[in-house]
Amino acid sequence: MSIRLRLEMLSPDYGKQMAAETRKIARAATASVTEAAALSKAEGKSSLAALGRLQHAMYAKVFPGHGDSLHPAAVIGVKVDYASVFEEGATISGKPLLWLPLDNAPRGRGGKRMGPGEFTKNVGVLYSINRPGKAPLLAAVVRETDARAKNAPSLRLLQRGRNPGGRGTVRLVPMFVGVPSVTDPKITDVRKIIQRHADELPELYERNWNELNRG
Structure with a gap:
């Protein structure tokens, strides 16, 4: 003999509500990574321009290329093979x-x-x-x-x-x-700039999340 008990506490619209929340999370996350990447690129270019070199080789690419994601990512760097020489000496x-x-x-x-x-x-x-x-x-x-x-x-x-x-x-x-x-000395610190903006991601996410909820 078996007895089955079930307690239904979810409203019929629960699935729709969760889907809407998931979309907002993805939108806030993608906006935050995009902003951190843009800040890193802009400050990195400014730093390299002060040295008079490589600023046009600074790039930032956000993934996915279109739409929002719960797992956004960005690749930021300098498109020159010898850039590490300026970063490390x-x-x-x-x-x-x-x-x-x-x-x-x-x-x-x-x-x-x-x-x-x-x-x-x-x-x-x-x-x-x-x-x-x-x-x-x-x-x-x-x-x-x-x-x-x-x-x-x-x-x-x-x-x-x-x-x-x-x-x-x-x-x-x-x-x-x-x-x-x-010996070429270390003269740039682009990695430090990128890491600083990466550390700001929680704050960027909170701000973007609050803006979405205010809307």
Whole structure:
């Protein structure tokens, strides 16, 4: 023998009420993650712009791309492979030396100073200068007057090289200095910015939830 007991305390509209509440929760949650992502991107861009680099590579993508979700998420970062160098710092070693451009080195693509490879390909020959107890140099040969020698040589002057028959004196002008390694310091803190806004999610959610209920 069995006896079945049942107590029905739910109204017929309970399912509809719960569905409406679930939609509000999803809407508040998605709005909160979207806001945190937007704040992170804006502040991250501002931080990078102050350094004069990478601000246009800052991005934020919210999932799902459309509609609301009970489990919204966001991916925020910088679309540059070497961005971690600015976040953490890094030491770059040469094999055996790194050749760093001096102020005399001409600028190439993107307005950056050429490296030795680009220089020899597009400008001319480089000559080694070994200095006991000092960093070695790579230099280019130019013919220039004493007055012209007071400034960095132009790209055209460097391409002329020895320029037989030209005016002035043939000189060796240092273009690059060789060093064993270079340490780039930590100069950005985008991760800290993102984490701070992630920590604000409970407050953002509460505000968005209250606004929905006031409506």
